[in-house]
Amino acid sequence: MSPGAPGSEAKGSPRGSALFDGSSIEEQELPPPLRSYLCLTIITCFCPAYPINILALVFSIMSRNSYFAGDYDGSRQLGRNALCVAVASIAIGLLIVAVVCAVHFTNLDF
Template sequence: MALRVLTSDVKSSLNGSTFLYHSSIEEQEPPPPLRSYLCLTIFTCFCPAYPINIVALVFSIMSRNSYDRGDYDGSRRLGRNALYVAVASIIIGLLVIAILCAVQFTSDF
């Protein structure tokens, strides 16, 4: 007869078949929450800083794709970049609006 070596997580039944205990498999912790700032970047698309807010939207979509692939650190980094670029887009858009209003109201007809 052949001798069988049993580990702590493998048990043998009476008929000779083996099975694994599921209690030895550690439960995976849930993934961190997604922070892609997609709503903010869509809102920035209405600001008049078009090349910059499109970059924020691309970062946000890339963040969601990284999260779906399981790359949580990359998703967090891309989401943070999307936030920074979206805030910069809002500030630049407000400056453009302020400059256009100042030029429009101070010009002579």
């Protein structure tokens, strides 16, 4: 095509730039979904492994803050840390409950 032909765009024209490419906001790339596991970490606060479940809650809140700041990779990593620590807190809490129940019910005096 010739440089002046209709439909051809010059190198410096505003229609060819990234700002004026004609795409709407809906067509632009959306951020990844938030996975902070906040509900899970709040539930783990009822487990008897207190320092660990508080750490999971802190990771979850940090994940949310990173997501809203635009750091999606950091948010994903902190969310994964929150999930791992929350699962560990649940496991340790169940172990503590099992040990307490075993000790309590084996020391009954009849």
